Amino acid sequence: MHSAVDLATQVGARVRMLRTERGISLSELARRSQVGKGTLSELESGRRNPTLETLYALTTALDVPLSAALHTTGPSAEISGAAVDAVLTERFEDASAVTETYRVRIRAGSTQESAGHTPGTTEHIVVLAGTVRVGPLDAPALRVGPGEHATWAADVPHLYQAPENDVDALLVIRYPRQSFGTESD
Structure with a gap:
């Protein structure tokens, strides 16, 4: 496992590299991602721990998969x-x-709403324990229990919700190559 400081430093450097490779200013990335410029500056310098929501907003605005910011951190970076x-x-x-394959835990009683990812992105979940509600915000969410799985379009706003207990699951996200801009990760 990486310490929070190591993770913040590595992810921040990776986000800065992805941004500069694309010729995007800090202000422009802040605007596109709707992440505050101060927050982005602190994240890039390793002074702020990245959250899942912030990294998704930044990688979507950079037109790259989430793992583009994480995969250099090595295995088990949470x-x-x-x-x-x-x-x-x-x-x-x-x-x-x-x-990308993730081991995820969705906390009991919580809901995560995610913005749409790049066009054509799909998500697949296999539930190990608990019951989750997943899927596009504009369609009835699917209830998926232990040993069950579901797939949905993730290029539209979607949710993950654990109505009763913690949910442990495997999440697979597939980003088609044609949906990316210039990717050098």
């Missing part, structure tokens, strides 16, 4: 948000897509 804790366990790339 990133947490308001409702979800995630550990990137695998990143697979081929000519057609980048596929």
Whole structure:
């Protein structure tokens, strides 16, 4: 496991590199991601721990998968948000897509609403324990219990919700290559 300081430093450096490679200013990335410029500056300098929500906003604005900011941190780097804790366990790339696998825990009684990812992105969940509600915000959420799985379009706003107990699951996110801008991760 990485310490929070190591993770903040490594992720911040990676976000800065991705931003500068794309020729995007700090102000422009803050505007596109709706992340405060001060927060972004602190994150890039390693003085602020990244949250799952912030990293998703930044990587979506940078037109790269979430793992572009995480995969250099090594295995078992845990990133947490308001409702979800995630550990990137695998990143697979081929000519057609980048596929990420996360071990996730969704905390009981919590809901995570995520903005849409790049066009064509899909998410797949396999529930290990608990019952989760997942899917697009504008459609009835799917209830998925232990041993069950679900798939949904993740290029639209979507949610993860653990109505009763903590949920442990595997989450697979597939980003088609044609949905990215210039990617050099």
